[in-house]
Amino acid sequence: MGMNETAYAKINLALHVRRVREDGYHALETLFAFVDAGDVLTAQPAAQDSVTTLGEFAGVLDNPFENLVARALNVLPRPQGLGVTLEKNLPVAAGLGGGSADAGAVFRMVEALHGLPDDWQARAAKLGADVPACVLSRTHIGLGTGTEQVEVEDDLAGNPVLLVNPRVPLSTGPVFKAWDGEDRGPLPQGPASQIAREGRNDLEAPAISLCPVIAEVLAALEVTNPWLARMSGSGATCFALYDSPEARDAAQAAMPQEWWTMAGRLR
Template structure:
């Protein structure tokens, strides 16, 4: 039986501008998604019935007898128009939960890619993105996992000049989960202006993350991470999504390796991941 593999690439937000709170409780956003070349690993093979096995350093956060709340299961059900495909998934969960990295969204997108490429007749890109949008705001961007502008709730995607591809990236998380909902709820409602125009790097350099102050109130360790990252003189250091993961981008591998080693030595209980942007 053939086993197929996909990487669920870690997502970061190069900038995240919150423009307004909508009547339905969601928020109008402007963001640029970018993706590390590392993340969770997902394997799929045909089976007599659907199953999902989760392993890896963050597997305990997802362990449950009932997998129907897992985004991989929901992705499979949506792909099958309500009929659960007879496949077996195995997930190596390397990304922390509630971390601002879109880990669950990336897992769902990886499942959709695997199903579309290896189970039945494939659907077109437009249909695949429509299925993804039903699952969560970050999932459509995770389908292709390349730099892209997101508007609306994040599901309205626009292409962008990807001049950040190849930059070296360090992710740091204090191993503290920060739920997305309370961070957005704490947003003060002040529109601080639109996201800059231009390439991904231009927006990276001149954009901001409007959720950072709210997440910082809930998780003060974010401030320490950002201070330490800034001291390494990266191109930019910033919080991703609703936190608590922060990233630093570098031009060369030596600075990345040095900074990663410093974090590992001084903060052994914190999670880090290194790679390059896709």
């Protein structure tokens, strides 16, 4: 019996970089949210694990040892293998947690079939800082390197959202290196909508310094009258939140044809 699971696109409604920790990682405070669209995984029971990748961005994942679907399968004990097909709809190195979302979808599929080990969060965190959040795929605050989860009042479920990427990959490491090191303060308090409105993305300026077209994406979104437009993660994807699906769809139609876009709602 086959099963399908969506790897929901991750966005950071706010991302505050506080300081560099003793282990060299940055202490982060972020408000995670997830879009009701993304990559699609299909799985069938099999004698041994396998991963087949197709879709618009499949060609970028040419190293099977770096594929987070395969790595997620490797860290989860099961009585039988899974043959997984990954439809790669999300751009790679885009600030959407695409690989982490794929891994999160694998965890959910294995949970449905066999349950997860008690230490699943530690196993997920070893794959990447965003993976535990992507297993949950719901709005919450992430602390530490993003792996510590804190509940938040979610008043944004169902909010129309537009994702836009200029089709320029941007690796996380150089963006953090370009951050100016200034601690601009903690996340605001309150429900998700208030944190999003009053928060910021501290990686926006360093990302724009490396990838100037991000500023063009944000400017193009601002003129479509969203109630919030911001870069996600370390870029280069930006998102905009709208009061209605009609406003979101009109904004999507107004974006340059060569940019990648995805319309949806927050989960």
